[in-house]
Amino acid sequence: QVQLVESGGGLVQAGGSLRLSCAASGDIFSVDAMGWYRQAPGKQRELVATFTSGGTTNSADSVKGRFTISRDNTKNTVYLQMNMLKPEDTAVYYCNAAITARIKGIMTHLQYWGQGTQVTVSS
Numbered sequence: 127q128v129q130l131v132e133s134g135g136g137l138v139q140a141g142g143s144l145r146l147s148c149a150a151s152g153d154i155f156s157v158d159a160m161g162w163y164r165q166a167p168g169k170q171r172e173l174v175a176t177f178t179s180g181g182t183t184n185s186a187d188s189v190k191g192r193f194t195i196s197r198d199n200t201k202n203t204v205y206l207q208m209n210m211l212k213p214e215d216t217a218v219y220y221c222n223a224a225i226t227a228r229i230k231g232i233m234t235h236l237q238y239w240g241q242g243t244q245v246t247v248s249s
Contacts, residue, residue: 127229128152128238130221134206135243142247143209148221148240150202153228158235160204160224161195164217164245171220175206179224188214211247218242 134146150157161176161184175185175195183195194207204221221240226233 128154128225128227128236130223130238130240132219132221132240132243135219135245137246137248138211140211140213140247140249142211143207144211144245145208146206146219146221146243146245148204148223150223150225150238152225154202155226155228155233157199157202158224158226159222160197161222162204162206162219163222164215164219165242166214166217169217174219176222177204208245211245213247213249215245216247217245219245 129151130148132148134144138144158179162174163171164174165171173186174189175193177183177197192210197204220242224237226235
């Protein structure tokens with residue numbers, strides 16, 4: 127069974143920083159894409175930043191220059207360094223990954239979501 131476990135959310139004042147982490151665990155063969163999405167109250171879930179299966183990164187225009195995505199492939203972990211946070215960054219942040227893993231003895235490629243971590247930015 128594959129799990130994504132997120133950490134690092136919290137409450138911060140505008141202009142502050144937070145670092146989110148997401149670690150994938152299980153009988154993993156490969157992590158093909160991994161990144162972060164967020165969902166604010168009353169809004170649809172949106173891409174924040176992600177590593178594609180080709181190794182490139184995509185990020186939302188609203189976070190460029192403020193957020194940095196990085197990863198440690200040896201730990202199947204992705205990070206999101208968030209600087210110069212704004213109240214409009216307040217949301218639940220979700221880790222997402224496309225993973226090939228052995229599930230009940232069968233190599234399976236699936237997309238997984240973490241449980242979400244709350245980020246609240248006060249003005």
